[in-house]
Amino acid sequence: MKMKNRIAQCICIIGIISTVYNEEREWDSFVLTLTWPVTMCKFCNLVDKKCVVPAKMWEIHGLWPGYSNGDCAPRGCSISHPFKESEIMVLLDRLNKYWPNQLPDRPQYDFWKHEWEAHGRCATIVKETDTELKYFNKTLDLRLINDVSSMLSSAGISPGKSYELTMVERAVKRRTGGQPLVLCGNAENTTWISEILICMNKAFKVTDCPQSNCKPKSWRKTLPPADPCGEMVFYPESVKEIHVN
Numbered sequence: 740m741k742m743k744n745r746i747a748q749c750i751c752i753i754g755i756i757s758t759v760y761n762e763e764r765e766w767d768s769f770v771l772t773l774t775w776p777v778t779m780c781k782f783c784n785l786v787d788k789k790c791v792v793p794a795k796m797w798e799i800h801g802l803w804p805g806y807s808n809g810d811c812a813p814r815g816c817s818i819s820h821p822f823k824e825s826e827i828m829v830l831l832d833r834l835n836k837y838w839p840n841q842l843p844d845r846p847q848y849d850f851w852k853h854e855w856e857a858h859g860r861c862a863t864i865v866k867e868t869d870t871e872l873k874y875f876n877k878t879l880d881l882r883l884i885n886d887v888s889s890m891l892s893s894a895g896i897s898p899g900k901s902y903e904l905t906m907v908e909r910a911v912k913r914r915t916g917g918q919p920l921v922l923c924g925n926a927e928n929t930t931w932i933s934e935i936l937i938c939m940n941k942a943f944k945v946t947d948c949p950q951s952n953c954k955p956k957s958w959r960k961t962l963p964p965a966d967p968c969g970e971m972v973f974y975p976e977s978v979k980e981i982h983v984n
């Protein structure tokens with residue numbers, strides 16, 4: 740009887756392990772997520788977090804392995820690749836410029852460590868991103884190729900005004916060839932443009948972004964905010980435009 744229980748337990752544990760493993764089935768796409776730092780700080784201010792806007796240009800949030808059918812992206816993946824500060828020190832100037840930590844109360848490397856542990860380690864099955872250094876360096880390259888600031892400004896979209904969401908989407912698609920996903924923060928009856936997601940296949944060719952069918956509970960509590968946008972999106976020029984009640 741005791742023995743049978745043990746066998747049952749073992750089978751159960753194996754069942755759990757294989758379920759977890761299935762959720763990390765091989766992914767097939769990347770999402771380059773770019774952030775408008777002014778919106779990030781607006782929403783940080785609402786929850787009383789210290790925040791800095793290092794420059795008025797679109798910055799990197801991350802490069803995330805995902806599924807082209809819109810399923811929830813894998814997270815965590817192989818713990819056999821611990822984050823090492825020393826490995827990306829050579830990129831420090833470019834990281835601070837294009838992938839800055841906007842929260843000055845956090846240690847300098849925390850943001851990059853988080854991005855590596857949650858997403859980067861999942862990317863090590865692709866040759867161009869199979870080490871920490873290559874993952875961060877490749878993401879910096881992709882940010883330069885996909886310069887959203889210039890895509891928007893050349894379509895006449897500059898900070899300080901509201902625009903139709905479809906106009907923003909078209910401005911990005913015109914240059915990348917793929918339909919982006921634009922995310923917002925909703926406050927004070929306004930949708931503030933927050934993030935622009937550019938989707939790619941594993942060979943880094945831009946594709947249309949899928950409709951996400953992943954709705955984690957924490958979806959609305961993220962910083963930067965990641966809510967669906969309204970028909971009109973506000974592209975704030977500075978945090979001072981924000982009137983907190």
Ligand SMILES: *[C@@H]1O[C@H](CO)[C@@H](O)[C@H](O)[C@H]1NC(C)=O
Pocket residue numbers: 829830872876877880
């Ligand atoms: C980053 O990638 C570029 C190629 O895109 C390469 O020329 C450069 O040497 C790489 N930098 C480092 C530090 O590996």
Ligand SMILES: *[C@@H]1O[C@H](CO)[C@@H](O)[C@H](O)[C@H]1NC(C)=O
Pocket residue numbers: 927928
């Ligand atoms: C939002 O809009 C509603 C309806 O138009 C209005 O009653 C409310 O005062 C507005 N709230 C803010 C914070 O502007």
